[in-house]
Amino acid sequence: MEIRDRTPLDLDACVKALAEVQAVDRYPVDWPSDPGRWLTPADLARAWIAEPVPQAGVVLGHVALTEDLEITRLFVAPAARGGGLAARLIDTVRAATHLPLKLQVSSEGQAAIRFYERSGWRRIGSDRADWLNAAGEPALVHHYVSPP
Template sequence: MEIRDRTPDDLAACVKALAEVQSSDRYPVDWPGDPAGWLTPGGLIRAWIAVEEAAVLGHVALTRDMEVTRLFVTPAARGRGLAARLLDTVRAAVDTPLKLEVSSEGKAAIAFYERSGWRRVGSSRARWLNTAGEPALVHHYVSPPAGPGSTGRL
């Protein structure tokens, strides 16, 4: 398994992996009309994928405002530390604190971020709807301080 930069040629495999995640976890809550476009948000600086034998197992992206987004690992690949490795890859690429948002419905994601040292700094209502059809409650997090050995490059 390797983590590498995502290329345009990877988008079809990323959409396939996202479909597996959406079917299992309802992430994203509503399937986007243009899933490849959803994986390429405005302000995208860089995206990485975890791949094994040409299959995309995970994905993460970074936007210009230093927000980690579109992080997911396929159900079959969970339990292997891929989400942590993807986040570590992003953190190693920059020398500034990162931020991310997670829906309050994402209990496993919240537990993972908090175990990983991310700190909740607030919450707000999103413009999109949660599974109950209400504006989603979104928690805002900042990354833990960079540790020794951080390369801090982008």
């Protein structure tokens, strides 16, 4: 498996993988009207994908970094889970900058919360989002900072 910078040509495969994730995990909670644009927020600094080698055109995982050093749009396709790919994607981002990183995760993402906390991320606060969770209420979002 290779982790490399995402290019515009990767977006269709990223959207396909994201659809698989959304069907299993409901991430994102609401399917975006333009998923390629959702994967490319306005403040995007850089994004990476994981793909099997030599099978180009298949995305197994994705992560992005915003200009204000927030990890976002992190997901691993269901078929690629259990082998440490999420940790490798985060390590790739951390290797790109030695500054502290941050991320947000919905309280509904219990597996993600356990993963981040096992990995040393520290929760620094929580608040309500402007989007709705599965129960139709403003989502509770936890804010984390990277380990030193």
